[in-house]
Amino acid sequence: MSALVRTKSVDSDYDHLLKFIVLGDLNVGKTTYLYHFVHNTYSNFKSTVGIDFYEKRVTFKSNINIGAKYRLKLLLWDSAGQERYRSLTTSLFRDIMGFILMFDVTNESTFLSVRNWITFIQTHCYNSEPQIILIGNKIDADNRRFVDTVRAKDLADELHVVYIETSSVTGHNVKESMELLIEQTMNQMELATQKYYKSSSTIDIREMPTKSKTLMKKLYENKNQCNC
Numbered sequence: 001m002s003a004l005v006r007t008k009s010v011d012s013d014y015d016h017l018l019k020f021i022v023l024g025d026l027n028v029g030k031t032t033y034l035y036h037f038v039h040n041t042y043s044n045f046k047s048t049v050g051i052d053f054y055e056k057r058v059t060f061k062s063n064i065n066i067g068a069k070y071r072l073k074l075l076l077w078d079s080a081g082q083e084r085y086r087s088l089t090t091s092l093f094r095d096i097m098g099f100i101l102m103f104d105v106t107n108e109s110t111f112l113s114v115r116n117w118i119t120f121i122q123t124h125c126y127n128s129e130p131q132i133i134l135i136g137n138k139i140d141a142d143n144r145r146f147v148d149t150v151r152a153k154d155l156a157d158e159l160h161v162v163y164i165e166t167s168s169v170t171g172h173n174v175k176e177s178m179e180l181l182i183e184q185t186m187n188q189m190e191l192a193t194q195k196y197y198k199s200s201s202t203i204d205i206r207e208m209p210t211k212s213k214t215l216m217k218k219l220y221e222n223k224n225q226c227n228c
């Protein structure tokens, strides 16, 4: 089963486990962004050494299974930047479902690295359609801005990813950008799950997301009743 349809065991206290990673050059604000999202406040960190992760629980209202609400456990991987992406452990990428690719709007070279990061993700990610959000961070430092919104948006369009501007200091769009990645990932996961069970002639209820079990069971029964 792909990472996208992997879900919790029956007794755990969440419905889905989502693994995201924040990538980008050194000092773009990755650690500050994650800290702000998890703790809802700003803290000035020292640069990350190696890779670490944060955990956060959120609830999510499904767009696909209308009325369904899921308890999500987010595992948010932080990473060191610079050219060290080459040495990032690629096995980590196996389960990553969503990527936050960050650059610093006050530092052009971090913007110019975005293409390299995209290539890196495409090369190492096991999911053929990874969910990626491009973030231009540090918009509070507007007087030092080097990369304007239009230019960043053009690149995002070309790369077929969503572009959002944030400030990890003020918290502007921090929650919103993470919520968008969650939504994109959950939509993709639920659609893949539906497709999987619709096309399956046999069904193993133990493999289903608990919250979707009743719904999927109904779907499967309807499918069996259908003559088409």
Ligand SMILES: Nc1nc2c(ncn2[C@@H]2O[C@H](COP(=O)(O)OP(=O)(O)O)[C@@H](O)[C@H]2O)c(=O)[nH]1
Binding pocket: 024, 025, 026, 027, 028, 029, 030, 031, 032, 033, 043, 044, 045, 046, 047, 048, 081, 137, 138, 139, 140, 141, 166, 167, 168, 169, 170
């Ligand atoms: N002005 C401003 N500074 C930021 C922002 N985000 C991070 N920083 C600062 O940029 C520096 C590097 O941040 P850090 O999170 O360690 O970057 P990382 O190497 O990508 O993890 C720190 O001094 C942060 O306080 C932001 O949104 N605005």
Ligand SMILES: [Mg+2]
Binding pocket: 030, 031, 032, 046, 047, 048, 049, 078, 079, 080
């Ligand atoms: Mg860091």
